[in-house]
Amino acid sequence: MTDSTTLKVSDLPQNRATTFDLHPDAKTLETLAQELDIKGLRKLRFTGTVSTKGRRDWQLSGHLGATVLQDCVVTLEPMTTRIDEKVERFFVSNLSEPDDPEVEMDADERIEPLQDTIDPAAVMIEALSLLIPAYPRKEGAELGEAVYSQPGVAPMREDDVKPFAGLAALKKQMDPENKS
Numbered sequence: 001m002t003d004s005t006t007l008k009v010s011d012l013p014q015n016r017a018t019t020f021d022l023h024p025d026a027k028t029l030e031t032l033a034q035e036l037d038i039k040g041l042r043k044l045r046f047t048g049t050v051s052t053k054g055r056r057d058w059q060l061s062g063h064l065g066a067t068v069l070q071d072c073v074v075t076l077e078p079m080t081t082r083i084d085e086k087v088e089r090f091f092v093s094n095l096s097e098p099d100d101p102e103v104e105m106d107a108d109e110r111i112e113p114l115q116d117t118i119d120p121a122a123v124m125i126e127a128l129s130l131l132i133p134a135y136p137r138k139e140g141a142e143l144g145e146a147v148y149s150q151p152g153v154a155p156m157r158e159d160d161v162k163p164f165a166g167l168a169a170l171k172k173q174m175d176p177e178n179k180s
């Protein structure tokens with residue numbers, strides 16, 4: 001998918017924005033869903049522009065819309081998540097990678113080094129992978145308390161395990177000034 005969407009920077013016009021409108025077909029959506037480890041993608045669209053920013057830098061501004069199919073982490077029932085997000089990337093010339101791996105990097109994750117090409121499809125896939133919920137939960141789904149024990153033994157519940165309450169009682173017993 002990315003070869004046909006790749007824009008060669010030297011071919012981009014300097015005086016006007018280049019538009020893109022990516023709407024992957026069903027087979028591509030299926031492949032992406034497998035790569036992203038989700039149940040499916042019903043819709044995916046990425047539209048926007050690539051334009052100059054200053055004399056030698058470029059800016060990609062777009063809108064990502066997707067309908068993601070996942071299983072709820074609580075109920076394991078299928079659920080749908082809608083993603084509608086603005087996406088921006090700044091491709092900066094002369095952006096040097098530090099030699100020292102311990103050097104603190106710029107906090108702006110939208111900045112990338114300028115290469116010979118800009119690929120809106122690669123940006124779309126990266127943005128989508130970052131926006132998909134890692135732990136999707138249906139509205140109102142609650143994780144109940146799981147209680148396990150051997151037959152004939154009273155199960156221990158979370159309220160039964162109050163380590164600081166036990167310490168407070170022990171401290172109270174050991175305090176010589178507290179004679180109650």
